[in-house]
Amino acid sequence: MSAPQASAALAGLRVLDLTRVRAGPHCCRVLADFGANVVKIDAPEGMDTNAGVSGSRDGYDMLNLHRNKRSMLLNLKNADGRALFLDMVKQADVVVENFRPSVKTRLGLDYEALRAVNPRIILASISGFGQDGPYENKAGFDQIAQGMGGLMGTTGFEDGPPTRAGTAVADLSAGLYAATGILVAITERTQSGQGQWVQTSLLQAQIALMDFQAARYLVDGEVAGRAGNDHPTVTPMGVVATSDGHINLGVGGDGQWRALCEALGAPDWGNNPVYATMGDRTTNRAEIWGFLRPIFATKTTTEWIDLLDGCGVPAGPIYTMEEVFDDPQVQHLGMAQSVEHPVRGNVRLVAQPVDLSRTPASIVSATPDAGEHTDEILNEFGISADRIASLRSNGAI
DSSP states (O other), X not given: OXXXXXXXXXXXXXXXXOOOTTHHHHHHHHHHHTTOEEEEEEOOTTOOTTTTTTOOTTSHHHHHHSTTOEEEEOOTTSHHHHHHHHHHHTTOSEEEEOSXXXXXXXXXXXXXXXXXXXXXXXXXXXXXXXXXXXXXXXXXXXXXXXXXXXXXXXXXXXXXXXOOOSSXXXXXXXXXXXXXXXXXXXXXXXXXXXXXXXXXXXXXXXXXXXXXXXXXXXXXOOOOOOOTTSOSSOTTEEEEEOSSSEEEEEOOSHHHHHHHXXXXXXXXXXXXXXXXXXXXXXXXXXXXXXXXXXXXXXXXXXXXXXXXXXXXXXXXXXXOHHHHHHSHHHHHXXXXXXXXXXXXXXXXXXXXXXOOSSSOOOOOSOOOOTTTTHHHHHHHXXXXXXXXXXXXXXXXX
């Protein structure tokens, strides 16, 4: 079996994937889905200290994280294993790792060591809090970063506790930022001929995702609190109950406010100077929601969305995951893609959310068993059969 070819976009790009859990695997998944030759380097059985965090190898999470990759076993604590890895680095383009910062130095696989054997190598490092500084060796998981990066402090209801997001926001965004950094470094390398060290962390990614809330503090000194399902600075934008459920209402401008009032049969509200501007409406948020809620309780979710769509007022249903993938627009966008797995059969996985007109991403192979392609990969890297046998006998692979 040759390397999966999910796309022509990154064809020929060799990536050595040393990552575990989520942020790093997500970064490598992006590269693999766009056609990079990603070699997932798995630790021998019993040596992976994060084993089980993402569930079983055939479970939904691992299937979604590691599709389009091949796997080899390699013991990086073994001297011959480290030597083999450095030989592979000589022929690779990118190495991605998310160890604690000191681990790669202890293993002799830090950026300077990699650059010594391949000046063109790009090392992407994802950590909890950064490669140095007072927290460099602090253990970090997504929820820790959500709390320290400001997300939980602005999420939840005003009279309730800080609340985590329902998905791994810091992990996934750190993976995306790392992938972006890799692609920037690859582009720059075409000019300089040199690789570089790409670094990001869960904490940095989470702070960056706070965006306007972070800028609100840095520029104006305003510290955002928790506003429940209401937008912190825009009104009326939030969740409102209907006769059979809830919808998200998003009135983002003065024209949309007047259109909403017309749709509700209350044009006088739209012309009332007390509610004329966004600032006015946010100042009078409680009053506005006070007269909107009884009206929205008179019709079903479907009736309201049809009515509001017709007059250009943004609104949408609040779905369970089952309803997400039943939605006709989601199906049209192809956000679930199928792949055949030897144990699970035909499974649907989450597609890449960006489309390219000529070289789109795809899912062409399922998550491999640990070490499934060890010999095949080493043959491609020019490792002789005798050396492979020796590496296997001394526990390096």
